[in-house]
Amino acid sequence: MIIGIGSDHAGFEYKERIKQLxxxxxxxxxxxxxxxxxxxxxxxxxxRPVALAVARGEVERGIVLGGSGNGEAIVxxxxxxxxxxxxxxxxxxxxxxxxNDANVxxxxxxxxxxxxxxxxxTIWLDTPFEGGRHLRRIQEIDAP
Numbered sequence: 477m478i479i480g481i482g483s484d485h486a487g488f489e490y491k492e493r494i495k496q497l498x499x500x501x502x503x504x505x506x507x508x509x510x511x512x513x514x515x516x517x518x519x520x521x522x523x524r525p526v527a528l529a530v531a532r533g534e535v536e537r538g539i540v541l542g543g544s545g546n547g548e549a550i551v552x553x554x555x556x557x558x559x560x561x562x563x564x565x566x567x568x569x570x571x572x573x574x575x576n577d578a579n580v581x582x583x584x585x586x587x588x589x590x591x592x593x594x595x596x597x598t599i600w601l602d603t604p605f606e607g608g609r610h611l612r613r614i615q616e617i618d619a620p
Contacts, residue, residue, distance in 0.1 A: 480535035482508035482526040484519035487541025490585040523548045527555040538580035545584035569596040573603035
C-alpha cells in the first residue's frame with residue numbers, strides 16, 4: 477500500500493519513525509514534509525497535500541501528525557472525500573477503520589508515546605472496514 481505522510485515540526489520525529497515502520501511492514505511511504513523539527517512551520521502547508529493525494533487516489537491512505545493532531549485532523553477533513561480520525565489509543569484506531577472507514581489518521585506527537593503511535597498505525601493498517609450499517613452512515617456523511 478502507498479501511504480501519504482505529513483507532519484509539522486512537532487510531529488517530525490514520529491513521522492520518521494512511522495516511515496520506518498511502514499517500510500518494515502512492506503508499505504511505501506510518500507513523504508509530504510516537514511523536513512525537520514526546526515524551525516516551526518505552518519501545519520496546513522504539509523497536511524493538506526496529504527489529504528489531497530488521498531482524495532485524488534494518488535496514495536491509498538494518509539497519516540498526518542502534529543503536536544496534538546487536532547489541527548491536522550481539521551485540515552484533512554476539509555478536503556472532500558477524506559475521513560480523518562484523530563487516534564489516541566488502540567481502540568480509537570480500530571474503530572476508525574472498522575466503523576468509519578478512515579482513510580486518514582491524525583496523531584498528536586506531544587500527547588502519546590512513539591511506541592503507542594506505531595501500534596496505532598499498525599492497527600489502523602490491519603483493520604478492515606465492517607461495512608453494513610456503517611456504510612450507510614458514511615454515505616450520509618458524504619451526501620450533499
